[in-house]
Each structure stands twice: as C-alpha cells, then as structure tokens.
Amino acid sequence: MEIRIGDLAKRSGCEVVTVRYYEKEGLMPKPARSGGNFRLYGDAHIERLQFIRHCRSLDMTLSEIRTLLGLRDNPTQDCGGINVLLETHIQQVEMRVAALLQLRQHLVNLREKCSGSRPMEACGILNGLSDSNCHVARSKQSNL
C-alpha cells in the first residue's frame, strides 16, 4: 500500500509542491524513499494530509493545524485544548465578518456619491476618497 506523492496529492486535493512544503514545515513526517529516491506514502499519511487540508479549508493557519496535530498525536490528555482552539478560531472568523460588513457599508456609501459620467475632478467617489475626514464624518451621521 505504498503510493507516490502525485497520488497522495490527488487523493487530498492539493498540489505536489504543497505536500513537500508541509513536509518542510514539519506538518507531514518525512516518508520512506524508494530506490530511485521517490517519496513513498501509506494510509496514515493519506489520513493526515486529508486532516490538514480539511483544516485549511476551514481557514485555519498552519500554526493552528500544527497545534491540533500535536494534541492529536499525544492521546494522554483530554480534548479540552481542541475545543478551546476551535472556539478561538470561530471568534476570529466572526470578527473578520464584522469588519468586512463595516467595510462593505463604507464602500456602498462611497458608491452612492457618484453616478458616473462626470469629468474626473467632479467624481464623487474620488472626492470621497480624498476626504480624510470621511470615516469620522460617516460614523457621526450614520447609524451603521
């Protein structure tokens, strides 16, 4: 049951270079090598890489994933640390959503300042971007 790096990558939905990168970063263990110096992987590698890619699809950093893998690899403790990490990650995502929504509102306000087809110096958007008090003014007069 030994597969090479191309198959491993295909099964995990990532690029060959990415697998080597994870190895260099210590997320994937150094695999056995064939006579021709090709990397050889088994079931445990496949599972581990899929775990990593799953975490990445949830936007976890490699550092967070490293922590998760470390916890997973030593089963003597209970899983409290895992829950803490996940909760922290959810909060980070929620903060990013909030920031992006505020940003969107700001951009929409800006868009409404110009309907287009004006000479450049009369563009409401450009003038809004040149106004260094824009953010301040906006939070005074608007309730979002």
Place this chain on the structure above:
Amino acid sequence: MEIRIGDLAKRSGCEVVTVRYYEKEGLMPKPARSGGNFRLYGDAHIERLQFIRHCRSLDMTLSEIRTLLGLRDNPTQDCGGINVLLETHIQQVEMRVAALLQLRQHLVNLREKCSGSRPMEACGILNGLSDSNCHVARSKQSNL
C-alpha cells in the same frame, strides 16, 4: 512647506518604511531631496498619501489603487472607470463575506460535535476533522 518623511508618515497614519515602499512601487512620486539627502515632501504628497491610505483602509489592493491614481492623474476622461472599479471591489468584498459566513456555519457545526473533556480519540471535533466526507455530508443534510 517642506516636511520630512517622519512627519509625512505621522500625518497619514502609516510607517516611514511604508512611505518608502510606496515610492519604490511607484504609487508615490520621487520627492525632492535636502542637502543631506533627506526626502522633502509638500502638500500634494500629503494629499496623495492620505488618498492611498484611505483606499487601503477600504481593503483595496495596491494594484487597484495604482489604477485609481492613474485615472485621477489624467483628467481628460470621464469617471466611469472609477465607478466600475469600485463596483467590482464591492462585489469581491461581498463574496468574501459569503464565504466566511459559510465557513462559520461549518465551524459551528463542528463545535457542536464535542463538549470537551473526552479522551483525545473520542473527541467529536477531531473525528469530524478526520472525516473527509464532512463537507459533502453537511451540504446534504443541512440547508445552509
């Protein structure tokens, strides 16, 4: 009315190195120099840098800002291009919000799989992350 790079940075709320970086990237023009080879800036530079920082606070890329500055610098055209750029940017932000909200839902589902204080191999979160069908299964059974 000539100020040095430190004052310029302070007035625009960014770091000195960032100003030099913008110069290297062609967003800020090369300024005059003093006898001691210090950069000397005037009002136009201040306004331009504040414009750039305002755009950055709206999460525009330097490439987008370069385009905006280019349009702004040649006033012979009308401002249609500005509106297009802003509209595109808003759509990108909205797509990122949508992606993050879906991500959040996924993370919340995962969080509910474990209440903590279990031995590592029984952690519902870890097992969820190991399940490569998680995403597929989730979209089948849930309506978000």
Place this chain on the structure above:
DNA sequence: ATAGCTCTCTATAGTAGCTATAGAGTCAAG
C-alpha cells in the same frame, strides 16, 4: 568641539502559504 540623541539613509531578509521555474534524474511502455 564633542558627546549624545533622534531622525534619516540604503540594502537586505523575513512574514503566510503557497506557486512557478529550471535542470536533472526515474521508470514504464512502445
């Protein structure tokens, strides 16, 4: 004038998570 201090100069490397490239070697099939 000389010491100390802050500011500025250039050049270089590092951050995250890959992606892209070059140049060489491995291996199975025709």
Place this chain on the structure above:
DNA sequence: CTTGACTCTATAGCTACTATAGAGAGCTAT
C-alpha cells in the same frame, strides 16, 4: 532506445508590509 509522465532539489516570486544592520545628518548640551 526513445518518448513521456512523473519525481527530485533548489531557488525565486507573490502581497503589503515589518524588521534589521550599519552608516550618515542635524540639533542640543556641555
């Protein structure tokens, strides 16, 4: 025995900065 697909290592590039080193400029205090 050559073609082609795959793999190897090493290196550079991407975004928008941030950090560092080592040197010079310019002002104040002694």
